[in-house]
Amino acid sequence: MLSNNEKYIFTSELALAISNGLQVEDGLKMLVGFDADVSICAKKLEDIMKQGYSFTDALKESKEFDEYMIQMVVVGQSIGNLDVVFKELSTYYARQKELNYQIQDAITYPFVLILMMFVIVATLIFKVFPIFENILSQMSMSLSLMYSARILSYIGFFILLFILVFGLILYFIYKKSPNKVWMTKLPFFSKLNYQKEMTKFTYILSLFVSSGYALIDAVDIILLSIEHPVLKDKILHVKNRMLEGESLASALVKENVYDQGYGALLMAADQSGHQDEVLKTLSNRYKEDLERMLSSFLNRLEPSMIAGLSLLVGFVLISIMLPLMNVLQTLG
Structure with missing residues (x-):
């Protein structure tokens, strides 16, 4: 495709x-x-x-x-x-391409950061540790601290390896999966995907309303493009209400497709005959909300990851320095 x-x-x-x-x-x-x-x-x-x-x-x-x-x-x-x-x-x-790029950017940055930390830790374990062990062996000193340090460092190494492998598995599943319903079960991505689907739904609906196309038929077509199960279920209920004689705006509000503020705006637009304009405005607002959500996610994730990974690398460095300090004290 x-x-x-x-x-x-x-x-x-x-x-x-x-x-x-x-x-x-x-x-x-x-x-x-x-x-x-x-x-x-x-x-x-x-x-x-x-x-x-x-x-x-x-x-x-x-x-x-x-x-x-x-x-x-x-x-x-x-x-x-x-x-x-x-x-x-x-x-x-x-618009879909732009949204996908924004989501990819939000995911790529932390992955690259973890990969860099993984390389640093792997270099310390497989390059630096052997040098210190060789020095201690030549000096006929105890390697007990070195072995303890190696164990602690391996813990950090495998934590990073697990995160990288898990991230790669999710990425390949995402690429190969014909639908992305499974993503709706992940904590952050569930909310993100719902916001993205609401942006798409509102935009498509505005196109149909402005074209004068039969709204019942429009809802059927829109359902084909919606992947989030919760939103899809709400739209199905909207269609049933419309078949019973309710207006589109009323059905959307009663099924809580939009929150109270947006719902009131939509009802007012329905009465004034400017529904298409309001829907396009709402679509832009959802797009802006999605961008803010991604930006907020990155703003929180970046310092948290830097702090966490710095502690992890610092932990590995300290585990290396302890045997070195022991050598210096012995030489002293």
């Missing part, structure tokens, strides 16, 4: 081509000269369409696109605004 960045390139270029009066097929030919994966995907879609498939069916057959994009293309073709849909999709994938 294409990455968010590749889907951004794909949708933005098709939006440009279609808005200039070109057909989808012409737009695909333009994409052949782009990024390798995008080019391969465009060629694959061309080949599938030559077999008699429609553009939408070709998107499904290629297995390169998420269900949300496919359904949005169906909507665009049904209302005759495919270029507008591709433009909105490009904006959506650009």
